[in-house]
Amino acid sequence: MTPVKCYPSKPEKVYFFGTCLIDLFYPEAGLDGIRLLEREGIEVVFPEDQTCCGQPAYTSGYQQEARAVAAAQLELFPEPWPIVVPSGSCGGMMRTHYPQLFAGSEREAQAKGVADRVFELTEFLVHVCHLRLEDRGEPEKVAMHTSCGARREMGLADTGPALLAQLGQVELVEQARAAECCGFGGTFAVRHPEVSAAMVEDKTQAIEATGARRFVTSDCGCMMNISGRFAHQKKPVKGEHIASYLWRRTS
Amino acid sequence: MSVQSDSVQTHPVQTYSPREFHRQAHDALGNPQIRANFRKAMDGLMTKRRDSFGDWDLEILRELGANIRMRALARLPSLLERLEANCQANGIQVHWAEDGDQACRIIRELCEARGAKAVIKGKSMVSEEMHLNARLEEAGIEALESDLGEYLVQLNEQTPSHIIMPAIHLNTDEISEIMHDRTGIERTRDVDTMTAAARAQLRERFMAADVGISGVNFAVAETGTLCLVENEGNGRMTTTVPPVHIAVTGIEKVVEHLRDVPPLYALLTRSATGQHVTTYFNMISGPRKPEEHDGPKEVHLVLVDSGRSAIYQDDELLDTLRCIRCGACMNHCPVYTRVGGHTYGTTYPGPIGSILSPHLMGLEDTKDLPTASSLCGACGEVCPVKIPIPDLLVRLRRESVGEGRGNVPGAGVKRSRKEAAAWKGFQWLATHPGVWRAGTSMAGKFRALTPSRLGAWTDYRSAPKPAGTTLHALVKQHEAKRHQADKAAEEKRP
Amino acid sequence: MSARDAILKRLYERADGPLAVPESDFAVVTRRGWSHEERLARFERWITSVHGEVIHVAAHDWTTALAGVLTAKGVRRLALGREHPVAAEARQALADVAVELVDADRDIEAWQQEQFERVDAGLTSTRGGIAETGSLWLWPTPDEPRLLSLVPPIHIAVLDADTLEDTFFDVVERHGWASGMPTNALLVSGPSKTADIEQTLAYGVHGPRELVVLVRHAGGAAGTDA
Numbered sequence: 002m003t004p005v006k007c008y009p010s011k012p013e014k015v016y017f018f019g020t021c022l023i024d025l026f027y028p029e030a031g032l033d034g035i036r037l038l039e040r041e042g043i044e045v046v047f048p049e050d051q052t053c054c055g056q057p058a059y060t061s062g063y064q065q066e067a068r069a070v071a072a073a074q075l076e077l078f079p080e081p082w083p084i085v086v087p088s089g090s091c092g093g094m095m096r097t098h099y100p101q102l103f104a105g106s107e108r109e110a111q112a113k114g115v116a117d118r119v120f121e122l123t124e125f126l127v128h129v130c131h132l133r134l135e136d137r138g139e140p141e142k143v144a145m146h147t148s149c150g151a152r153r154e155m156g157l158a159d160t161g162p163a164l165l166a167q168l169g170q171v172e173l174v175e176q177a178r179a180a181e182c183c184g185f186g187g188t189f190a191v192r193h194p195e196v197s198a199a200m201v202e203d204k205t206q207a208i209e210a211t212g213a214r215r216f217v218t219s220d221c222g223c224m225m226n227i228s229g230r231f232a233h234q235k236k237p238v239k240g241e242h243i244a245s246y247l248w249r250r251t252s
Numbered sequence: 253m254s255v256q257s258d259s260v261q262t263h264p265v266q267t268y269s270p271r272e273f274h275r276q277a278h279d280a281l282g283n284p285q286i287r288a289n290f291r292k293a294m295d296g297l298m299t300k301r302r303d304s305f306g307d308w309d310l311e312i313l314r315e316l317g318a319n320i321r322m323r324a325l326a327r328l329p330s331l332l333e334r335l336e337a338n339c340q341a342n343g344i345q346v347h348w349a350e351d352g353d354q355a356c357r358i359i360r361e362l363c364e365a366r367g368a369k370a371v372i373k374g375k376s377m378v379s380e381e382m383h384l385n386a387r388l389e390e391a392g393i394e395a396l397e398s399d400l401g402e403y404l405v406q407l408n409e410q411t412p413s414h415i416i417m418p419a420i421h422l423n424t425d426e427i428s429e430i431m432h433d434r435t436g437i438e439r440t441r442d443v444d445t446m447t448a449a450a451r452a453q454l455r456e457r458f459m460a461a462d463v464g465i466s467g468v469n470f471a472v473a474e475t476g477t478l479c480l481v482e483n484e485g486n487g488r489m490t491t492t493v494p495p496v497h498i499a500v501t502g503i504e505k506v507v508e509h510l511r512d513v514p515p516l517y518a519l520l521t522r523s524a525t526g527q528h529v530t531t532y533f534n535m536i537s538g539p540r541k542p543e544e545h546d547g548p549k550e551v552h553l554v555l556v557d558s559g560r561s562a563i564y565q566d567d568e569l570l571d572t573l574r575c576i577r578c579g580a581c582m583n584h585c586p587v588y589t590r591v592g593g594h595t596y597g598t599t600y601p602g603p604i605g606s607i608l609s610p611h612l613m614g615l616e617d618t619k620d621l622p623t624a625s626s627l628c629g630a631c632g633e634v635c636p637v638k639i640p641i642p643d644l645l646v647r648l649r650r651e652s653v654g655e656g657r658g659n660v661p662g663a664g665v666k667r668s669r670k671e672a673a674a675w676k677g678f679q680w681l682a683t684h685p686g687v688w689r690a691g692t693s694m695a696g697k698f699r700a701l702t703p704s705r706l707g708a709w710t711d712y713r714s715a716p717k718p719a720g721t722t723l724h725a726l727v728k729q730h731e732a733k734r735h736q737a738d739k740a741a742e743e744k745r746p
Numbered sequence: 747m748s749a750r751d752a753i754l755k756r757l758y759e760r761a762d763g764p765l766a767v768p769e770s771d772f773a774v775v776t777r778r779g780w781s782h783e784e785r786l787a788r789f790e791r792w793i794t795s796v797h798g799e800v801i802h803v804a805a806h807d808w809t810t811a812l813a814g815v816l817t818a819k820g821v822r823r824l825a826l827g828r829e830h831p832v833a834a835e836a837r838q839a840l841a842d843v844a845v846e847l848v849d850a851d852r853d854i855e856a857w858q859q860e861q862f863e864r865v866d867a868g869l870t871s872t873r874g875g876i877a878e879t880g881s882l883w884l885w886p887t888p889d890e891p892r893l894l895s896l897v898p899p900i901h902i903a904v905l906d907a908d909t910l911e912d913t914f915f916d917v918v919e920r921h922g923w924a925s926g927m928p929t930n931a932l933l934v935s936g937p938s939k940t941a942d943i944e945q946t947l948a949y950g951v952h953g954p955r956e957l958v959v960l961v962r963h964a965g966g967a968a969g970t971d972a
Binding site: 065 | 274277278281287295586587590591623624625626627628629630632633643646648649650651652653655656666672675676678679681682683685688689692695696707708709710711712713714715716717718719721722723724725726727730731
Binding site for chain 3: 336419458475537
């Protein structure tokens with residue numbers, strides 16, 4: 002349970018931390034996130050030297066390596082602007098674990114300073130931008146998978162659905178056991194592939210059973226996992242990052 | 253899921269080891285009966301837990317629960333001394349054991365000194381942890397479990413697959429078959445009939461037992477009281493009918509005051525089974541007094557360390573000892589739900605088992621347990637005493653690869669030069685952004701060459717392909733376009 | 747060094763140093779502020795939800811209801827104490843009823859087989875009840891020993907309505923449990939049960955199959971059936 006966060010008023014500028022998965026595999030999702038922010042009149046600064054939040058090393062137990070990578074990211078945000086991250090998992094890493102990683106070190110204050118300014122994209126759109134959306138798309142049923150990072154580490158079960166609820170033509174359907182993990186878990190999927198596979202199989206079945214032919218998520222790890230399973234089975238259900246979905250339907 | 257009785261096979265007698273986690277997980281995942289039994293049970297337990305906290309401010313109650321356990325741990329050694337003194341004043345004899353073997357020896361000697369041949373047991377996970385039944389059998393002492401689930405599991409020559417519901421891996425048909433096979437009753441799907449049969453079988457054994465052995469849910473230092481939480485009444489039978497009662501517990505189960513008990517009890521029953529209260533809450537503060545007419549003439553308390561004082565040394569690991577053994581973490585764990593309790597090969601399965609077992613058994617044997625989690629956080633979210641289980645899983649991963657503090661037995665066992673080098677490589681790339689960008693952009697350009705098979709990932713999923721351009725490149729183009737547009741707009745102005 | 751001393755030494759000489767001792771705020775488990783009626787309603791709702799039976803009776807003729815329960819349930823042999831007013835009044839009232847009264851205030855060794863096999867019901871008093879969880883609290887005595895509420899297939903418990911309190915915490919605090927625990931203190935909330943066979947509830951697995959609570963009201967039965 003994350004403590005209640007006090008949200009700032011809408012700023013003129015924000016930093017955008019795109020995450021490595023988006024950088025490499027889903028860049029459009031990142032760009033659509035930036036477009037959504039810009040449409041709200043916010044100038045988006047994309048620090049060029051960003052790489053990865055360090056989470057893969059962190060969750061694998063490689064603490065020193067994670068700390069080194071995280072330290073490099075801490076340098077990217079010198080101005081006091083909010084840092085928007087289009088991923089609950091990476092956002093959770095930065096908000097929750099950066100202060101732990103640097104506790105007792107000379108970077109402690111810096112890490113805390115960054116952590117306090119980290120917002121997941123849908124959180125920022127809802128609570129800071131108070132975003133109003135006008136749906137221009139066709140009627141559609143859609144399911145949402147909120148990542149465990151967003152849901153539990155950042156306490157953001159509601160922001161994604163709140164945005165989708167503004168889309169007049171979209172019927173948001175809830176799959177069975179919506180709060181259950183899809184089985185990605187970063188290196189978990191590699192270390193325990195069969196267990197992970199059983200989890201994603203259940204998740205795809207639950208989504209398919211809603212009758213939706215599209216699901217959205219705020220995390221590309223989950224999307225890679227769930228979409229990858231659908232594609233492997235040649236099922237017609239497609240995944241999309243919520244940023245792209247919102248941008249596509251409202252522009 | 254329902255299967256006709258005549259087609260049911262009881263599980264072959266099998267032993268499980270944490271070393272075989274992967275194989276055991278493979279077997280469990282391939283067993284539709286196991287999958288269905290656990291899924292159904294866990295779905296039910298999750299719903300019941302949620303409903304049972306309806307009237308409560310759960311976060312405040314959890315905060316209090318965590319706080320009570322932290323206070324008990326902060327004062328642990330002095331509380332143990334106080335517990336001992338107050339138990340002794342009440343006539344309870346207190347024994348201390350460094351490890352499970354020593355505890356088994358103490359209990360065996362207590363039995364032997366009284367010529368005991370038959371022991372009846374209430375549910376005790378600590379006794380499972382030390383393999384007490386087997387140790388007693390070796391000494392020619394029969395130890396019979398009396399909790400219905402434990403009884404069934406024992407009849408089936410298995411170990412419990414869940415700390416609260418030991419036979420949760422079995423369905424009605426399987427249980428019918430076991431009872432038919434081992435106790436000779438007619439096969440039936442009627443749960444009341446089977447329960448009545450077990451009642452009759454066990455009542456005989458209660459009357460004949462020389463010693464009753466139970467666990468302890470909370471040991472109250474202030475009053476020298478042993479608390480037992482249960483629904484069946486077998487705990488009361490075990491601690492009341494035989495002439496000798498031996499309670500065995502880990503040293504961390506102590507709480508300071510009697511008033512600490514009601515909040516913990518409220519959390520325990522709701523978290524475990526979604527009950528607002530259990531049928532019985534039994535508080536034992538001594539053996540039968542001369543004027544009393546029933547109850548054991550002797551009560552013994554065996555306090556077992558078995559790795560707990562080592563956990564106690566470390567500020568972060570210490571949180572593990574807050575656990576009140578409700579099992580909510582396993583009920584909510586997507587991995588436990590898929591693979592079941594036996595797959596872990598440890599007395600305590602699921603998330604709590606994965607953070608506790610490495611201390612009890614060493615990381616050599618349990619190295620696959622801390623990684624057997626997607627770190628989804630469901631366990632930490634429901635823990636009634638707010639143990640940060642995901643953080644502790646990560647801590648143990650760190651210990652296994654030799655990047656922790658080195659104070660877990662077997663630390664560094666998973667350190668491999670190859671893997672360590674790979675993560676150093678990741679670190680180097682991620683801290684050299686120019687090279688990172690060149691690399692990711694290259695990956696996009698050569699995306700056609702990326703393998704369509706990526707180990708286990710692609711056994712179940714399509715391989716992800718890098719996009720043609722990176723976000724870094726897209727942002728550059730986007731900014732250039734915007735810049736141009738701005739410029740054009742500026743030029744249009746007079 | 748003994749195991750005891752070695753364990754304590756390790757704990758006292760903790761590597762990461764002494765731990766902070768947090769203060770506890772117990773407000774969440776007390777101060778419910780329920781009225782007498784609310785307490786009764788909650789008690790009844792919870793204990794009946796776990797298969798307990800509640801019968802409201804007027805304090806002055808509760809034994810009539812007791813006799814009715816015994817007849818309705820076909821109880822032929824009832825075990826009970828002798829000295830507690832509940833037992834004494836029951837003995838007097840049941841003298842003319844066709845129920846055999848079995849003395850419970852005997853050393854168990856003298857009648858274990860009989861108690862396990864040939865007693866239909868046990869009658870006990872209670873010290874009080876807990877509204878929040880629908881629980882009875884019992885402190886077994888030489889007069890009403892521990893097994894009286896456990897071994898017979900039916901447990902009939904007598905509860906005075908005005909002894910109901912809000913929470914377990916309130917009971918422990920108000921009655922000063924910490925300064926004088928009996929050898930055995932019990933909370934009983936319903937009959938014995940198990941869900942160990944595929945989560946299907948079954949009653950009477952080891953203890954009583956039925957729990958009947960006679961709630962005595964000083965001013966007469968409070969509206970409900972008797």
